[in-house]
Amino acid sequence: MPLLKVRNVTKCFGGLVAVNNISLEIRHGETLALVGPNGAGKTTLFNLLNGVFPADEGQIIFEDVDVTHFPAYRRAHLGIGRTFQIPRPFNSATVRENIAIGGMFGAAGSEIDVDRAMAMADHYIEVMGLSPHRDKPAGGLTPIEKKLVEIARALAMKPRLLLMDEAMAGMNPKDIDKMVAFLKEIRETEGIAIVAMVEHIMRAVSGLAERVLVMHQGAKLVDEPTREALSDPRVIEVYLGKPPEADHAHG
Numbered sequence: 001m002p003l004l005k006v007r008n009v010t011k012c013f014g015g016l017v018a019v020n021n022i023s024l025e026i027r028h029g030e031t032l033a034l035v036g037p038n039g040a041g042k043t044t045l046f047n048l049l050n051g052v053f054p055a056d057e058g059q060i061i062f063e064d065v066d067v068t069h070f071p072a073y074r075r076a077h078l079g080i081g082r083t084f085q086i087p088r089p090f091n092s093a094t095v096r097e098n099i100a101i102g103g104m105f106g107a108a109g110s111e112i113d114v115d116r117a118m119a120m121a122d123h124y125i126e127v128m129g130l131s132p133h134r135d136k137p138a139g140g141l142t143p144i145e146k147k148l149v150e151i152a153r154a155l156a157m158k159p160r161l162l163l164m165d166e167a168m169a170g171m172n173p174k175d176i177d178k179m180v181a182f183l184k185e186i187r188e189t190e191g192i193a194i195v196a197m198v199e200h201i202m203r204a205v206s207g208l209a210e211r212v213l214v215m216h217q218g219a220k221l222v223d224e225p226t227r228e229a230l231s232d233p234r235v236i237e238v239y240l241g242k243p244p245e246a247d248h249a250h251g
C-alpha cells in the first residue's frame, strides 16, 4: 500500500492546463526528486497535493484516506507537510516560535500544548543548526536561514510526507551539499517520504533521490529510477537549449 496515491489529477487556470492528468504513487519513506523546466507545473502539483486548491479532476488518496476534497489544514493533520518556494515566516515572531507553530498545526493536531511545541522547536533548531538564531525575530534572517526555518517548521509538523518546493534554490554548492546530507539524515531518523523539487537534475542524484519524476508542460514526462532518468533521451531533450540553471530566475 503506497503512502500517497494520485490518480489522474488535472488543474486548469483559464485555458491553461497547469497539471495535466498526472498519476503517481509515493511509497513510505522513499525520496523522489521532482524536476522540470520553469512553468512545468511542479508548484501547482504540490498545491494540489497539500490542498492549497482542489483538483479540477482526479483523486488523491493519502494513507488510505481520500483527501481529494480536504482543505490544507486537514491534510496537514494527516501528515502532509510542505515547504514553500518563498519562505514567509511570521517576521516579528522568533525563530523558535515560528517552528513551534508547525508543531501546533501539524500531525499532532490540537493535542500538543505550547510547552511541548516549544520543546519540539528546540529539537529541530538544534538539528538544523539554527541555535544562534533561536530567539531572534525570523524577519531578520538571511534567505537561506529562512529556508532552514521553513524546513524545521515543516518537520515539527511531524509529516509522513514532506513536499519541498525549490528545496535548494539560491544555495551555493556548499549549502547544497549540506542540505543533501541533511535530507538523507532526516530520511533515516524520521522515516518520512520526501518529494524534493530540485533545480538541477544532477543535484537530484547526489545519492539522494531513488526516483526522478520529470514534468513538462503540465504532464508527467518520466517517472523512473534516478539512474535511468539521467540517461533518458526524453529528459535530455527537455533540458536541451534550456539548461535547468535558467530556473534560478524563477520567483
Ligand SMILES: Nc1ncnc2c1ncn2[C@@H]1O[C@H](COP(=O)(O)OP(=O)(O)O)[C@@H](O)[C@H]1O
Pocket: 013, 016, 018, 036, 037, 038, 039, 040, 041, 042, 043, 044, 045, 250
Ligand atoms: N495561481 C495561478 N493562476 C494562474 N496561472 C497559474 C497559477 N499558478 C501557476 N500558474 C501557471 O501554471 C503554469 C505552471 O506553473 P507552476 O506550477 O508554478 O510551474 P513550476 O513550479 O514548474 O515552475 C505556469 O504557466 C504558471 O504561469
Ligand SMILES: [Mg+2]
Pocket: 042, 043, 044, 085
Ligand atoms: Mg515552482
